[in-house]
Amino acid sequence: MRQDLPDPAATDAFAALLGAVLPADTAGWTLLLEGELGAGKSTFARALIRSFGHEGAVPSPTYTLVEPYDLSGRIVYHVDLYWVAEEEELRYLGWTDLEDGFRLVEWPDRAPGLAGTADLRLSLDYAGSGRAANLEGLSERGRALVDVLANTQSKD
Ligand SMILES: Nc1ncnc2c1ncn2[C@@H]1O[C@H](COP(=O)(O)OP(=O)(O)OP(=O)(O)O)[C@@H](O)[C@H]1O
Ligand SMILES: [Mg+2]
Secondary structure: OOEEEOHHHHHHHHHHHHHHOOOOOOOOOEEEEOOOOOOHHHHHHHHHHHHOOOOOOOOOOOOOOEEHHHHHHHEEEEEEEEOOOOOHHHHOOOHHHOOOOOOEEOOOOOHHHHHHHOOEEEEEEEEEEEEEEEEEOHHHHHHHHHHHHHHHOOOO
């Protein structure tokens, strides 16, 4: 589904909308956040994490690679692969240790293999002074979720 995001508040609102339709148990889910530098990947991730009840800061994982959250039982891993040059490095990062949580991954193109096991892909593009989003389901459960979201939107 496509969504116009004319300003950061629209990105926040779209993230909150996704947060509201996700199941309570997102362990093992993966959302890929694609888009060039400054496209709004972190803005979306921050708003999604806040929609799960997080009230503090959402620091960038650019240098730590992974920032974990435990939000009343929902484990979220905010991952940034910007500095990952080779897919192999995911092993050192302990990717398989993150299976108990919901993985939000910025710069997933650094590890092309991820697309095969991910559930959702959000692509953000520059559009004038705002952004345009395309949300796509990659797995069966991901596609079902995008259908629910698209229906919610078209009834507005
Ligand atoms: N829908 C939007 N319209 C206009 N500006 C936006 C929108 N969403 C985010 N921004 C702004 O774009 C800037 C970059 O956002 P952000 O840091 O989220 O991008 P990013 O894709 O994570 O960047 P990086 O590639 O460096 O990780 C911020 O100033 C943010 O407020
Ligand atoms: Mg970012």
